[in-house]
Amino acid sequence: QLQLVESGGDLVQPGGSLRLSCAASGFTLGYYSVAWSRQVPGKEREGVSCIDSEGTNTYYEDSVKGRFTISRDNARNTVYLQMNSLKPEDTAVYYCSAGSWCSGLRVAGGETWGQGTQVTVSS
Helix, strand or coil: CCEEEEECCCEECCCCCEEEEEEEECCCHHHCEEEEEEECCCCCCEEEEEECCCCCCEEECHHHCCCEEEEEECCCCEEEEEECCCCHHHCEEEEEEEECEEECCEEECCCEECCCEEEEECC
16 A cells, blocks of 8 residues: 655754655655645645655755755665744645656646644744
8 A cells, every 4th residue: 555654744843844755655766756735624734845756856945944854764765854943834734745847836647645744833
């Protein structure tokens, strides 16, 4: 069974940091590009970042550039999203997805999605 599991979401104060993990089971994540997206209630899911299969190319949404870093450890079958200088507007459920290639801030070419992890930035 192909599965992605996100973890690392938490309640954090503004200015704080979190590292999200996206772990794959049932397939080799290293063959795929991986994207992080986020969604708040009542709004469409938006792309945050994408990384290609080799980790050579990364892409970021403008509001997270310089604060978020996407990376991957193919030996651990895991992709990470390091989030620094968090702001209240970063509050959302964060999802990872795997696909054949990055298309902007999303993946395309067959997508597998995780169930999401909640990030709340509040004092």
